[in-house]
Amino acid sequence: MPRPGASSTLPRDTKDFTGRTGELRTLLATPTREGHATALPLSVVHGMPGVGKTALIVHAAHRLRTSYPDGLFYVDLRAYSDQPAYEPAEALAFLLHSAGLPDPLPDTLDERVARWREWTAHRRVLVVLDNARDADQIVPLLPGAASCRAIVASRNRLAELDGATPLLLHELSLSEASALFTRVAGRSSSSDAAALRRIMRIFGGHPLTLQLLAARLRHRDTWDLEYVAGRLTRADDPLDEVGERVTAAFQLSFAELRPAARRLFRYAALHPGPDLTVDAAAALCAAPPDEIRRAADELLDRHLIEEPVRDRYQLHDLSRAFGRRLCRVEVPRYARRQAMGGLLSYYLTAADRAERAAHPGRRALALDRESPYAPDFAATDDGAADRATVWLTVERANLLAAARTAAAEFPEFAVLFPLALVHSLKLWGIREVAAELLDVAVTVLRGTDDPAALARSLVARADVLAQTDHAQALSCAAEAYVLFETVRDDHGRADASLQTGRAHLAAGRDGDCLRALEQARELYRGTGDRYGVAESLNVQGASLIFGADYPRAMRCFVAMLDIHRGLRDLHGQAKALNNMGEIYSHEGRTEQALHHYEQSLKLVQSFGGRQEAAILDNNLGDVYRDMDQIDQASAFFRRALSSNRARGDAVGEMNSLIGLGRVHAAAGRTQEAMRHLRAAEALSLRLGNVYERQRALVGRADAHRMAGEYAAALETYDDARRLAEDFTFPLGTARALAGTARTHLRLRDSETARSYAERALMLFHRLGARGEVESLRHLLGRQRPSAPGPTSHGREPMTDGA
Known part of the structure; x- marks a missing residue:
């Protein structure tokens, strides 16, 4: 306990003090003296303005009062105040008077320092120095004995203060900030938790701001948290909502x-x-x-x-x-725009250089001027591609923010950012953002006389839209092709033809797709673009998979893999390996499929492709489901679904939903299976994707059959078969026929079952689907199966342009 007559100049503690458990533990801990038995324990609490330094050190000092019975001294040194700062001699006069020393005091600073240290030499006192500027202001005020303690608070780090233990004070955590706000406001937050979180995010756990805003709310009877959050969200400057103290x-x-x-x-x-x-x-x-x-x-x-x-x-x-x-x-406004122009030029120049180093097949942009501050990624350096990839990954949030700022305010940069980031936007799996940026670019370019730039933006837009709006993608690609013809750009015509093929593939028009790809490949060969040739082979192989021409598809992917290995393009290699794995999976060669998927995944993990990782999760889920490892398959599908939804990848989402539906059906969870499969079917109808719709129908029919709902199963298989026949999807036709055969077998109609099974078997034989053939032969009583029964396999080829 403090001794009778002991001085205390501490301000009163606050009843609203909240949190800071770890920081308090540090300040309240008994100072260790090992090797420093004669040194004064000195703590420096530093942090940004208003972060709660004063509240913390005063609260800690009140908690320490019993440890320092000879006096508790608090001095506001006013380094950051509307009053003049305390000079050391003046502050020492205050301390000496507070300690009870009579006038006259010594005149010089050195004499006052000596008197203060003499008085504290054989006492146990706590000195709290708040709002300090620098070491010169602090050192003369420190006690001279190790039995004392000093705690300093400053906005500055005070690195020059010898022997001090620093304690950086951060803003409050979300839970601490919420508790402080509701305590000061005197309101319950249970009914407005979402609004409270919005307020916390806006002010980032800053105690002074939260206290001022909460106090304002306390005295506004008609306000609630939702209203306050709305005011802050709409405010041009959130500081206007908390007065001038901050x-x-x-x-x-x-x-x-x-x-x-x-x-x-x-x-x-x-x-x-x-x-x-x-x-x-x-x-x-x-x-x-x-x-x-x-x-x-x-x-x-x-x-x-x-x-x-x-x-x-x-x-x-x-x-x-x-x-x-x-x-x-x-x-001035012109100076602000000039500064932002310099920043946007920096990010655009660096992004263009990094993308070309990471993806050498990408065409260079014609920049009017390059920023002298942007990093260079020398093409002759073996490590340039890796450094460029790392830079693009680290700067992702800044690049997206810069691109969106350009789209909103700087049209001269808006037309270039989506082209500079064309590969990264796909690797990051953010189709909606890419579409948004490209829409702005196309709109701006239509008002200029630059057909080549407009054509390139239209090609990029077709690439983004191919899976979700193939009609619009075809329109963009066709317009781009005409523009490229106008400017006599064969490479551009090749790009437009490639996107035409991808859009036809998504629409289920295989013949049109293959014709467009053949044209693209010839044009790419004429311009010497090996990357373009490889990508044409990639989309051609995917089309052949849907047509179940596995030998030709495999030749496309092997040739594609050889090209990308020669070019040392990891992204292209990963796509080729994935698509080869898909063929092996369709053929029932599970071990080879798993090997190729895992090799692809290793490459994807090296360059961080989110879309490719989700595709592989779906494909690995299919493989593990076929191996009857249901829990592992479910984990892959769930992870893929989460990623696809977060990135707005509708095609990937459909695959994940179908995969999860089939896993639930296999586990006897019919209701859950139907929920996922119907969601996939609804999404496929909205996007006009016949392949995924057909797969969802087969999956739903399988679930009906497994649940003993045979009439519904037969009707749904018939819908799936007719849809597959209408769009020349023989593998889908075969699976619908096989499912129908299995249903009739459950109904003990073996003659009808054999008829449907024979028709399915002929198609599977022609398609080279070995697993399906063996399963159906077992169904007909010819031999034991060595692979799972007919399934609506959903392996995803990687067809996005690279």
Whole structure:
């Protein structure tokens, strides 16, 4: 307990103190003295303005009062205040008077330091120094005895303060922030949990802001959390909703920065992405990288920016809001646009170079000017492709933010970003974003006199739309072909023909598909584009799979694999291996299929293709289902479904739904099976995808049959057969016939069953589906099966353009 008469100048503790369990544990722990028995225990709590440093150190000091019975001294050094900062001599006068020392006090700083240390030498006191500027302001105020303790709070890191133990104070966690807000607001959050989370996200767990907003809510009887969240979402500047205290807190830190650091802080707030590198900041500020590093260090020392990863800088949401407010007031609009133009040029130049290094087959963009700050990925360097791939992966969020900013505000960049990122957008599996960016590019280009650029954007748009809107994809490809003819670009005509083939494939028109691909392949050969030849073979092979011409399809994929191995293109190799695995699976050669899928997956994991990984998850799910490993198959299908839905890949989603439906049917969960299969069928109808619709119908008929619903099974098999015959899908026809045979066998109508089985067997023989043949022979009593019965296999070929 404090001794009678012991001084205490601590401010009162707050009843709203929330969280900070780990930080409190650190401050309340008994100081270790091993090897430092005579050293003063000194803690420095540092963090951004308003993050709760004062509340923490005052709360900790009240908790420590029994450990320091001779006095508890608190001094606000006012380094960041609207009042003049406390000079050390002045602060020492306050401490000496608080300790009970009478006037007159010594005149000089050194004499006051000596008197203070003499008084604390044989006492146990706690000194709390808040709002400190630097070591020069702090050191004279520290007690001189190891029996004492000092806790310092500062917006600066105070790295120059010898012997201090730093404690970085972050913003509150979501749960802590929510608890603080509801406590101050005096409102229950149970009915408005979603609105509360939105508020927390906007202010990023910043205690001062949350307290001010919660206090405002407490005194507005007609407001609720949903209303507050809506106001914040609609506000041009969220700082307007919390008054001037937060702005004033940041302004005090900003005021002492040097000009280069001020410029960096203002412009960094304009950056649309989550973080930025030195090079990106240099492009934004049009300044040398060395100057940016020095300015960034200054901002880091004052917690106006953060460095979660070395050489990558972030702004807290409130720092960003304050920086943008400064920009609006202090920086002319033309200068802001000039800065953003420099940033967009940096990302566009770097993306173009990285994509060409990672995918050498991609045609180069004609950039009017290249950013001098952008990294270079030398084509002669063996490691260039890997470095480029890593860069594209790391910068993904920034590139997407830059592309969307360009689409909204900078048309001269909007027409180039989707072409610069054409491969990455597919690897990242974000079709909707790609379509959105390309729609803007096409709209802008229709107002210009640049037919070649318009044609390239139309080809890219056809690529994105091929699986989901094949009619529109065909329209884009046809228009692009005419434009390429106008400018006499044979390579462009090849690209347009390739996309025409892909759209015909998605629409189920195999003959038209193969004719377009033959034209594309000849044009690519004429221009010497081996990548184009390989991609034509890829789509041709996929079309042949749907037509069940497995030998020709295999030749296409083997030739494709040879080309991509010669080009050292891992993405192309992964697609070829996957598609070869699909053929082996259709032929009932499970071990070979599994081997090829696993080889493909290793390559996909090396370059991070999300769409390719989901395709392989679906295919591996099919293989493990055929091996009667239902749990493992379900896990692959569920993972694929989650990925496909997150990326907006409707074709992949249909495959996952069909796979899960068939797994549930095999496990006797008929209701769940039907739910998944009907969802797949509805999606296929919306997209006009006859292949997936036919597979969903066969899957649904199988589920009816397994559940003993034979009339429904026969009707659905018949629908599936007629659909397959209408669109020349012989494998689908065979599977519908085989299912019908099995149903009649359950009905003890062996003669009718044999008739349907014989028709199916003839098709399976012609198609080379060995597993299906052996299963049907067993059904007819000719031999024991060595493979599973007829199934609506859903292996996905990888047909996206590369």
